[in-house]
Amino acid sequence: MSLRVYNSLTQKKETFAPLKKGKVSMYVCGITAYDSCHLGHARAAVAFDVVYRYLKFLGNEVTYVRNFTDIDDKIINRSKEKNIPWKELTERYIQEYRDDMSALQILTPTQEPRATEFIPQMIGAIQTLIEKKKAYEKNGNVYYAVREFKKYGALSQKNIEDLESGARIEIDETKKDPLDFALWKAAKPGEPTWPSPWGEKGGRPGWHIECSVMSTKLLGQPFDIHGGGRDLIFPHHENEIAQAEGMSQKNFCNYFLHNGFVNIDAEKMSKSKGNFTTIRQVIKQHDAEVVRYFLMSAHYSSPIDYTEKNMLEAKLALDRYYLLLGRLNLLLADQKIKKMPKPSNDLEKELAKSLEEFPSKFKESMDDDFNVPKSLGYVFEIVRIFNKYLDQTGTTPAPFLFWARDEWMKMQKEIFEPALGIFISEPQKYFERFKKNKSEAQSVSVELVESKIAERRQARSNKDFKKSDTIRDELMKLGVELKDRPDGTTEWHFK
Ligand SMILES: [Zn+2]
Structure with missing residues (x-):
């Protein structure tokens, strides 16, 4: 076409x-x-x-x-x-x-x-x-x-x-x-x-x-x-x-x-x-990548509504994308699998199929008068399948997942970055930008939160759960929520 x-x-x-x-x-x-x-x-x-x-x-x-x-x-x-x-x-x-x-x-x-x-x-x-x-x-x-x-x-x-x-x-x-x-x-x-x-x-x-x-x-x-x-x-x-x-x-x-x-x-x-x-006001308030994503979320020739709700939706979409990348990075080392391992279950088959079809679906939607929203729909369909697959993976990833991650990263480099100019951040840096903005707004420094988390990790490894809970409560009062992951690391965000 x-x-x-x-x-x-x-x-x-x-x-x-x-x-x-x-x-x-x-x-x-x-x-x-x-x-x-x-x-x-x-x-x-x-x-x-x-x-x-x-x-x-x-x-x-x-x-x-x-x-x-x-x-x-x-x-x-x-x-x-x-x-x-x-x-x-x-x-x-x-x-x-x-x-x-x-x-x-x-x-x-x-x-x-x-x-x-x-x-x-x-x-x-x-x-x-x-x-x-x-x-x-x-x-x-x-x-x-x-x-x-x-x-x-x-x-x-x-x-x-x-x-x-x-x-x-x-x-x-x-x-x-x-x-x-x-x-x-x-x-x-x-x-x-x-x-x-x-x-x-x-x-x-x-x-x-x-x-x-x-x-x-x-x-x-x-x-x-x-x-x-x-x-x-x-x-x-x-x-x-x-x-x-x-x-x-x-x-x-x-x-x-x-x-x-x-x-x-x-x-x-x-x-x-x-x-x-x-x-500049809008970027300061919402982050430049979120603003760009928002502006691309409707077809270029249609009107678009600038509302708090739509800005939040744009941010949540990017969050979802970068959370997936974060999950993949956490689970997978830099190991490369060149050839696709044979999919061994339905979810792997579904993921393999959508990854393989993505480049042609992307081109088809963009060829139709630059239909960015439709192509973003395909991106998030894959994000959804990936997450479903990860939810069932546990802590020992199959070789298939390495292959799927590499395919996805290749598309990010070869398709999203050049053709759309979005999804270009490192997931960690993306979330840090918001932590930094929020920490300025809430007057809580990122360093303080991180040092408290390190202290809590120490307490937990000493089986001092009382101290660990006290630190969690202290951070909660500062508006910081913690989430412990099965691998022993702790994620955090501002409420
Ligand atoms: Zn002119």
């Missing part, structure tokens, strides 16, 4: 065929660097990180471009408000975004162009649009003449007459038509400006032209995949198409992919609604 993707251009799931076999070009709209990014930005980044990873996993050479908008009304306004030079402001938030991305295990795109690096190319593109009668200049501004582009509204499935009647009529309107949008904005006092052919004072580019120019200059026209959040379909992506196709009569791109919103209690997350949650 080959990869199929839902293409917003045709509103259909289609077989993905790149322009050049084995090579994929992909552009995703990046952020406007004027503030801390929120969970909605993380959703888009994770969604297209998985697309990028999976395309590479399939053996493609992927050129992935994600831009930074580093000049925009929002940036200018914020820099005035905060009295920080606009360049310093954008630099700060670009760096912050990069830190957020690396915490979330998001691979760095092949290229990360900034709008201000492409001003001459944007001016050239706008000149072409004027020559082709798709744009006009007025008082140093240049506007795109939307009615000159016949396909306008096709992506967002909007009728131009409906758009016209709903368009906001602005005061001091210099546009010929309310639907027209700015390609170039004439300089205003105190704003950053670049020289332009449209008036001595110069000006700066509009937002939409940036993406059309950076994508086609770096990837060619057409290119394969354009991605972004669903909220960008109209007007941003509609305008990108109008600009790029208005310039050259060639298709802009062959596939448009859109990720769904993040809702808080089923309401779209946005700053204006006040339910704004920054990536």
Whole structure:
């Protein structure tokens, strides 16, 4: 089976065929660097990180471009408000975004162009649009003449007459038509400006032209995949198409992919609604791997609800995964079994079968428009069988278990890590992260707990059970629960 993707251009799931076999070009709209990014930005980044990873996993050479908008009304306004030079402001938030991305295990795109690096190319593109009668200049501004582009509204499935009647009529309107949008904005006092052919004072580019120019200059026209959040379909992506196709009569791109919103209690997350949650706040509260897992737990194109319950479920899923790895590590030394020992009972047969089938099931679900939740379902089915098997194993593992563990670890290295970017922690380190967070919150140091446990172990080996129980009770009062394992070790966690 080959990869199929839902293409917003045709509103259909289609077989993905790149322009050049084995090579994929992909552009995703990046952020406007004027503030801390929120969970909605993380959703888009994770969604297209998985697309990028999976395309590479399939053996493609992927050129992935994600831009930074580093000049925009929002940036200018914020820099005035905060009295920080606009360049310093954008630099700060670009760096912050990069830190957020690396915490979330998001691979760095092949290229990360900034709008201000492409001003001459944007001016050239706008000149072409004027020559082709798709744009006009007025008082140093240049506007795109939307009615000159016949396909306008096709992506967002909007009728131009409906758009016209709903368009906001602005005061001091210099546009010929309310639907027209700015390609170039004439300089205003105190704003950053670049020289332009449209008036001595110069000006700066509009937002939409940036993406059309950076994508086609770096990837060619057409290119394969354009991605972004669903909220960008109209007007941003509609305008990108109008600009790029208005310039050259060639298709802009062959596939448009859109990720769904993040809702808080089923309401779209946005700053204006006040339910704004920054990536760093959420990571601090929940752990970056849990946040990434949560963002992958729904299909990329569906909405996802950010609730305490869903975050807890994401954590419990990762706990389950790492608990299994912890159990396997505890029981099995580094012994390797190359050939599969013949399964000797039904559970071994079931486990052998699901392990053998996993790679093809994984590929099948991912080939179906990157269905991560379905592939995670297969992962946890195996976790379930493993645990059932371990529950019956006792302390003397059969050679089969060594083989099964090694197979599973191989899949972690060869499938989960490269294609999904999750399950990448050492189990012990994963749990330590939460102990550390909790111990900070409860003001109990991990070292204290560990030393008390060592003391208790000593007491137990001296058959001083009274002392052992006292230590257990002391720790209980500090919110620490102990669990003694049959092999004599003690696990612990914060309640
Ligand atoms: Zn864009």
